[in-house]
Amino acid sequence: MKSSHCFLDAITSVVGEYQDPRPMLLGVWEADFVIKEQKITYFSDAINHDEYLERLNRLYGECAEHWYDYEQSKPNNLEILQELLHSKQDEEYLVQVDLFYLPYEIRSYQKKHMPHFIRLVKEEERFLVTDPFLDFCGEVDEKDLEDAFLLNELGGGIKLKTSNLKAPSEDEISKIFNSVFRTDNRLVTESLRVVKEGAKDRTILREGFLEIGILGKRKLSYLAAFSLFNRRTPEIENAIIMLSKGWTHLGFLAIKASMAKMKLDIDPLLQKLHQLEQSEHEIKMNLKQSYEEWMNHVSV
Amino acid sequence: MITSQQSHAYAYLKTSLAELLEKPSIAEELTEHTDLFSVGMDSVTLVNLVVLVEEEFDIFFEDDELLAEHFQTIESVWKRIESKL
Numbered sequence: 001m002k003s004s005h006c007f008l009d010a011i012t013s014v015v016g017e018y019q020d021p022r023p024m025l026l027g028v029w030e031a032d033f034v035i036k037e038q039k040i041t042y043f044s045d046a047i048n049h050d051e052y053l054e055r056l057n058r059l060y061g062e063c064a065e066h067w068y069d070y071e072q073s074k075p076n077n078l079e080i081l082q083e084l085l086h087s088k089q090d091e092e093y094l095v096q097v098d099l100f101y102l103p104y105e106i107r108s109y110q111k112k113h114m115p116h117f118i119r120l121v122k123e124e125e126r127f128l129v130t131d132p133f134l135d136f137c138g139e140v141d142e143k144d145l146e147d148a149f150l151l152n153e154l155g156g157g158i159k160l161k162t163s164n165l166k167a168p169s170e171d172e173i174s175k176i177f178n179s180v181f182r183t184d185n186r187l188v189t190e191s192l193r194v195v196k197e198g199a200k201d202r203t204i205l206r207e208g209f210l211e212i213g214i215l216g217k218r219k220l221s222y223l224a225a226f227s228l229f230n231r232r233t234p235e236i237e238n239a240i241i242m243l244s245k246g247w248t249h250l251g252f253l254a255i256k257a258s259m260a261k262m263k264l265d266i267d268p269l270l271q272k273l274h275q276l277e278q279s280e281h282e283i284k285m286n287l288k289q290s291y292e293e294w295m296n297h298v299s300v
Numbered sequence: 301m302i303t304s305q306q307s308h309a310y311a312y313l314k315t316s317l318a319e320l321l322e323k324p325s326i327a328e329e330l331t332e333h334t335d336l337f338s339v340g341m342d343s344v345t346l347v348n349l350v351v352l353v354e355e356e357f358d359i360f361f362e363d364d365e366l367l368a369e370h371f372q373t374i375e376s377v378w379k380r381i382e383s384k385l
Contacts, residue, residue: 106340206344213343245367248343252366255347262351268363 004220005031006133007049007094007117011160013132014092014119015060018165022228023059023173024052027180028221029280035190038197038204042214043115045154053158055176059168067093068157074150081149081157085122090163095120096156097148104129104136115154120145170298173228177291183284187215188277191250195269198258205269206258209251216247222283229290230297236286243279250276309357309381313374316352320345332375337368346371353377359384 001021003009005028012021034044056064067084068077084093099105099114108114119130129140149155191212198205222240226232250272256262257269302310310332318327321340330339341349349371350361359381370380 106338107342111340210343248368249364249366251343252347252350252368253363255344256351256366259347259351272363 001025001224002220003133003135004028004218004224006131008052008221009132010094010117010119010130011052011056011064011158013130014094014160014162015056015165018162019060019167020228022224023168023176024055025221025224026173026176026228029219029225030180030182030186031215031218033187033190033215035194037207038194039207039211040187040190040194040209040215041211043154049156049158056160059172059176061164061166063162063164064158064160066157067159068096068155070155074152074155077155077157078146078149081120084159085120090161092160092162093120094118094158094160095149096152096154097145098152099148101144101148101151102129102140103144104131104138104140105134113153115152117156174295177225181284181288181291183281185277185280187247188273188280191273192270195254195266195273198254198269199264199266202258202260202264204258205254205266209254212251212254213248216244216251219244219247219280222287225287226290229287229294231286231290231293236283239279239283243276243283246272246276246279305385306378306382309378310374312356313349313353313377316349317341317345320348320352330374332378333373336372336374341371349377353381357381357385 001012001016004025008024008028012024015021015024031042032047033040033042034046035041036044053064053066067080069080072080081093081095084091094117096115096117099108099116100110100112103109116133121128126139127142127145128138130137191209194204194208198208220240222243223232223237226236226240250269253268253272257264257266314327314330317330317336318324323340326339346368347366350366354360361380365380369376371377
């Protein structure tokens with residue numbers, strides 16, 4: 001599966017070793033984001049992953065819970081984590097870290113603070129990280145990991161009891177699809193608002209869209225949905241990949257428009273957003289049809 | 301065979317990237333096939349590089365050319381430049 005969301009990529013990489021992980025990605029194309037001082041951002045203390053935790057337990061049986069205790073300090077949570085990693089049960093641990101402190105992600109290392117979920121195991125005295133979103137698997141220095149955990153602006157951690165994972169039912173998949181499917185496009189709506197603000201103050205265009213590529217990657221979760229409903233054709237795959245790249249492209253256009261030496265022109269940004277909205281609407285209608293055909297098939 | 305124009309472009313791109321990434325030593329390490337995202341190029345660096353290239357070679361990239369894959373390696377950037385000279 002193509003990576004689309006760090007938390008869910010870590011979850012689905014664990015689930016995928018035992019069961020079909022695709023239902024976990026339904027609706028991730030519209031995963032939550034916030035606007036913080038005109039910046040569209042994927043992380044905030046106002047965003048949590050409880051919805052996905054609940055979905056995990058609905059789909060696969062009681063298998064997941066927070067190990068991270070939000071009432072406790074970071075050092076206390078580090079102790080909790082170390083004990084869990086030492087206990088070696090049939091559990092997998094997801095940990096939120098700040099990529100600023102992890103050298104394997106060169107674009108953010110010592111440059112940008114980015115809360116991010118990884119899978120973590122301890123083998124003898126080595127800490128092994130699996131990071132499906134960034135396609136990294138390997139040993140990470142203990143001090144780097146401690147910094148990435150203790151100095152993270154936010155915090156969080158999930159444990160999955162893998163022996164409890166059951167196959168998801170079609171009925172539950174259907175309920176989840178119907179609860180997440182929506183025809184409006186909040187990312188387009190909010191982006192339009194930021195672009196219009198950017199017409200008054202061009203610096204907003206640069207800061208506003210710095211994380212838009214990460215949000216654009218979430219559109220790749222449509223691939224899993226089409227695959228789940230048996231309609232992942234090369235044409236659909238291409239349309240989804242182009243949609244995801246289109247958001248990255250919007251980010252490039254916004255940065256360029258924000259430069260003082262360039263003529264400030266928001267029309268290309270407005271046109272791009274209109275195009276992205278149209279493309280995603282077509283994908284959604286196609287997906288809805290695929291789902292309905294799948295439903296007819298499974299209910300026969 | 302590498303032309304003098306191509307050779308100039310490669311040298312210019314390596315120096316510019318080293319400055320944009322604030323890593324002077326990287327100019328020596330970059331080859332025309334190095335994945336520029338793997339050495340730290342992000343969206344801001346990419347757009348800054350685009351603008352520098354436009355000025356240096358007196359060319360203009362259309363909005364729809366501003367795609368990550370066109371600027372992934374020094375060779376791919378050169379191909380974009382060459383098509384406009």
